[in-house]
Amino acid sequence: MYGSSAAFDTPKKGEEIVEDPKKLAIFEARIERGEKIEPNDWMPHEYRRQLIRMIEQHAHSEIIGALPEGTWITRAPGFKRKLALIAKVQDEIGHGHLLYAAAETLGKSREEMINDLINGKSKYSNVFNYPAKTWADVTVIGFLIDAGAIVNQLINATGSYGPYCRALERICYEESFHLKQGHEGFVYLATGTPLQRKMLQDAINRWWEPIMHFFGPPDKISQHTEKLMKWKVKMATNDDMRQKFFDQYIPKVYELGLTIPDPKFKKNDETGKWEYTEPDWDRFFEVINGNGPCNKERLEVRRWAEEHGRWVRNALYDPKYKSVMPLA
């Protein structure tokens, strides 16, 4: 699960590369025709750079996203929920693997990506820097955060880079069960005792700001969108995805008599758009830059796992085989 919280950046001054106009024209015409770009095709430096950045962050989000939910495996209410949560967390790790492989086809090794995750250089979806305080938080993540991720992933699966699209297709297929089990858990609490309902409403209130942050800053402060959309790296603007998510999922919150903790939040029937209070974007950047409630814990856990898994990797290592990149 993933949202394009801060997937792209602007090249530093002086780092822009002038591309061969002939090759660029062929590349752009291919994308325009709706054809996919494959790993060994010529591609602009900036296309490669932004894709590595985006796919790598997506992969990290899958791996880190398993942590807040994984915490609840030992305490899941009931055996079926425990089994489902284990299965889901395993899927998320599998998604991370698929995505690392897709990013590797662009030339960055998995070791480099994992190192950049644990040394804080590359980011992951901001929502995972918040704790899952109660079981209701797990159902809000499992329903609304996963739903947001699916909105994002379905649209990205129509992008231009072949390996990423193929990985996303498999991921979306697997996520359909995640969303259904998340919705079931959500409905179960919403239709339960008054205490269960209160627990759920509290969790929605806690998660509202991270959900608003999920698709990234509003279009008016988010740059570098135009070229990336032309190259079909980014398939929709942050605001468009946010609106799409509201359209599909807010009715499912309202039908259970639950509320959104924003007095301004409503659909404008004339424009067809949802209106809302902008969340605190300073807070968003603060968390993404390492100062959220769980950033340190998440990275430390990841580092611990890498460090303590090393002897297993070394024990299995066979020098007869040399490292290569995946093909497609």
Add this chain to the structure above:
Amino acid sequence: MENSLDPRINRLSLIKNDGSFALEKGENWHTYEVFHLKKRGDHHKHVGSLHAPTPEIALVFAKEQFGRRQKCVNLWVVPSREVYTFNMEDEDMFATASSPEKKYRDASGFKVRDKIAEYKKTHAG
């Protein structure tokens, strides 16, 4: 660091870490391409790749990664470096396969209906 909500994490004493740990090049082994057989009678189909230290372990990982959620009766793993391929840039060399010049090797290049109809008309009765 604040106490985690997860008691298992609190027991790890994470704070002892000095932050100097990094993976070494090649520590994640090397990659295999995975081919998945959905049911007997189909072709194996390429579904992705994975990292593994040896072919045997690649099969174990392939089962976990690609045989876990969808129907599967068999898997192949092939070291990525053992796959020989054309360059994608050369795809125009295949263009003749479906070009009008090659109609003679396509069923649509052979017409008989008109001749049969004509024959039947002139030889009626």
